[in-house]
Amino acid sequence: MTEVALESLRDLVRAGLADPDAERLDEVARAFRIRVTPEMVAASVDPAVARQFVPAIEELEIGAEELADPIGDEARSPLRGLTHRYADRVILHVTRICDVYCRFCFRREVVGGEGLLSEQDLAAALDYIDATPTVREVILTGGDPLTLSPRRLRAIVERLGRIDHLDQIRIHSRVPVVAPDRIDDELIAALLGPVPVWIVVHANHPSELRPASRAAIRRLSDAGIPLLSQSVLLRGVNDSVDTLEALFRALLRLRVKPYYLHHCDLARGAGHFRTTLAQGRTLMADLRLRLTGIGLPTYVLDIPGGYGKVPISSDHLTEESPGRWLIRDPAGGMHRYADPVY
Numbered sequence: 001m002t003e004v005a006l007e008s009l010r011d012l013v014r015a016g017l018a019d020p021d022a023e024r025l026d027e028v029a030r031a032f033r034i035r036v037t038p039e040m041v042a043a044s045v046d047p048a049v050a051r052q053f054v055p056a057i058e059e060l061e062i063g064a065e066e067l068a069d070p071i072g073d074e075a076r077s078p079l080r081g082l083t084h085r086y087a088d089r090v091i092l093h094v095t096r097i098c099d100v101y102c103r104f105c106f107r108r109e110v111v112g113g114e115g116l117l118s119e120q121d122l123a124a125a126l127d128y129i130d131a132t133p134t135v136r137e138v139i140l141t142g143g144d145p146l147t148l149s150p151r152r153l154r155a156i157v158e159r160l161g162r163i164d165h166l167d168q169i170r171i172h173s174r175v176p177v178v179a180p181d182r183i184d185d186e187l188i189a190a191l192l193g194p195v196p197v198w199i200v201v202h203a204n205h206p207s208e209l210r211p212a213s214r215a216a217i218r219r220l221s222d223a224g225i226p227l228l229s230q231s232v233l234l235r236g237v238n239d240s241v242d243t244l245e246a247l248f249r250a251l252l253r254l255r256v257k258p259y260y261l262h263h264c265d266l267a268r269g270a271g272h273f274r275t276t277l278a279q280g281r282t283l284m285a286d287l288r289l290r291l292t293g294i295g296l297p298t299y300v301l302d303i304p305g306g307y308g309k310v311p312i313s314s315d316h317l318t319e320e321s322p323g324r325w326l327i328r329d330p331a332g333g334m335h336r337y338a339d340p341v342y
């Protein structure tokens with residue numbers, strides 16, 4: 001197993017993960033950051049894992065409907081590093097750094113950029129949360145919050161722990177899967193404060209769950225941290241009922257409740273990962289015939305433009321014509337959405 005992360009096209013070629021003769025791949029590499037941890041290099045013997053991290057020429061195809069900020073984080077940002085879309089919760093972007101850079105990421109144009117939120121901006125965001133009693137939950141997310149040092153994490157968890165109106169802190173992270181060695185005693189201790197921390201583990205394919213990743217997830221669970229998962233439905237990666245079933249069963253065995261299956265967002269250059277909504281619904285219907293209810297995530301769509309996340313169900317979706325949908329947002333607004341055309 002390689003011992004350091006791969007961070008360039010040359011690294012990927014040397015590791016046998018990228019084709020040295022592929023045309024224009026260097027353009028892709030310049031457009032979007034590369035990082036693959038040793039754990040994911042090893043998992044990339046499965047092409048379904050490699051596809052998530054290795055640049056592809058299709059990324060240069062930018063669809064007219066694709067957006068730099070597909071879920072509208074910036075439009076709902078009262079302060080730097082903070083997104084306040086729903087009354088009872090905020091997203092706090094403590095860092096833009098990730099241990100891996102996923103080719104389909106809806107924040108692909110900001111991750112890896114500015115690095116850590118400055119101390120000043122972090123203090124202002126925490127003061128905003130403290131002064132806003134309607135906020136009951138703080139979601140730390142992308143970049144990846146578990147790339148922070150335990151010392152920094154502890155400081156944030158302690159500060160949030162002094163805010164009486166918070167019910168929980170939720171951390172979305174790919175770290176337990178892609179960089180499991182980070183999940184050590186010091187990091188776990190940093191997460192144990194008066195406000196419970198829930199971790200939502202991002203995993204898309206059962207091959208990502210190698211022994212070290214499984215052990216890291218067990219360490220979190222053994223420490224009493226409630227665990228959920230989120231996965232992105234990705235064409236050519238996990239768009240089969242067998243793969244999704246295997247993934248959700250593996251997560252259940254690790255005491256992780258499958259929580260969200262995200263429809264792939266309209267990130268620029270990620271069209272080759274997108275399935276149709278109808279394909280996703282068929283997969284969910286097939287999974288319901290195979291899996292216990294606790295193994296079934298909610299299949300969700302973040303309505304482009306920042307209108308919120310809705311379950312992909314007939315309560316929120318009407319198919320106007322094949323591949324063209326009318327979607328009702330949580331506030332009752334209506335939006336048009338078109339499936340990719342292959």
Ligand code: SF4
Pocket residue numbers: 097098099100101102105106107108111142143144174202
């Ligand atoms: S935010 Fe999550 S999905 Fe996006 S690049 Fe980082 S780890 Fe991957």
